[in-house]
Amino acid sequence: MKFGKIVFNRKKAEAYEKKTIGEVLRLARINQGMSLEDLQKKTDIQLELLEAMEADDFDRLPSPFYARSFLRKYAWAVDLDERIILDAYEEGSMITYDEVDIDEEENFRSRRTKRQRTSFLPLFYLTILALAILVFVSYYVWTYVRHNSLTTNPSSSYSVVNKQTTTSSSSNDGSTSSESSNSSKTNLTVSGNGSNLTAILTGAVKPVNLKLSVNDTTIWVSVTGTDLEGGATLSPENQSVSTTISPGTTSTITLGVVQGVTITIDNQQIDTSGLTSLTGTITLIINN
Incomplete structure (x- = not known):
């Protein structure tokens, strides 16, 4: 043959x-x-x-x-x-x-068996290397999130005190109370086109939820700085994945295929219509 x-x-x-x-x-x-x-x-x-x-x-x-x-x-x-x-x-x-x-069919089979044996050892070393990288990235992310929470908590406490003081000093002023309530909501803006977008969420005072989902397509996704760092495959059998991102964090969302994926951050959908290439990335910035 x-x-x-x-x-x-x-x-x-x-x-x-x-x-x-x-x-x-x-x-x-x-x-x-x-x-x-x-x-x-x-x-x-x-x-x-x-x-x-x-x-x-x-x-x-x-x-x-x-x-x-x-x-x-x-x-x-x-x-x-x-x-x-x-x-x-x-x-x-x-x-x-x-x-x-x-x-000779037997000669072909023997060569294939030999290649499989010799290729197993490099695969073992690659697996060890991948695990080492995963451990390092996990430790880095844990250290970053812990440091970020320590630096943002005092600012959050001071903001609450200011709101209470303002509310008590403006007795019977309904408009002031309404403005304080609205200021706690997050705001999402999206810019960019082609294969790269930038999404900025402002007003986050605590970790927000990021969700990626599909209906009838299969794609590969990853989100740096989260438990999705190593990537995940979405399909009709596994339609969505979620993770949380802390304020003051910048993450990169990588999409193996752009079409058919829906992305929401803090219950707000990210408009991906600007991504016109087959694959794409979204730089996600969470500001408090």
Whole structure:
């Protein structure tokens, strides 16, 4: 049968045709007899992102970290050596690739088994590294939130005293009481377009709730400085995620896909109509 082979011998590689990462991935998928829909089910990667990788449009992926992760999954799914793919991505180089005949099915199976064994150890080290990063980020966020709460609590107490004093000194003045009540409400403003928005919530005196939800689509999201730092996948089976953000905090919301997601902060919906690209980010600023 016909199967795509990445050439490792540099002296022989000069006689073979060089192709881009996307071309190599696409040829390997076709040789495996897989459609993009089959590959999506096997890797859990969105169809639009698989098409972006085959088109060498890596800027459409959420970040370089996820680009490497998705390339590793794609290579595994079509029985390519992930090290060659990742090296080409890091160096921005092309890959020497040739169509060769493989007559012995057992030889192909033995090579695939060997690759699976050798690729397990790097995966173990990557897992350890990811856990270490997660622990560091969690400790940083906990320290930041704790420090922020200590610095904002005295200001909040002073504000309450001022309101009580103003209320007591303005006896029988209903308009003053109404103004004090309205000043405690938060106000949301949104600006920007293209792939980046900035949302500013002012008037927050305590942690506010952030909610992201979908109806009939599947997307990947992450929110820095929260328990969603590591990312989450929203789908018809898991339609929403929520987290809280303290006043004085700036977070970045990353959307793997813009269409179909609804975002609310303190029960106020963030207008995402300005995001016109496939993916997008929202800088969320919470001011007290």
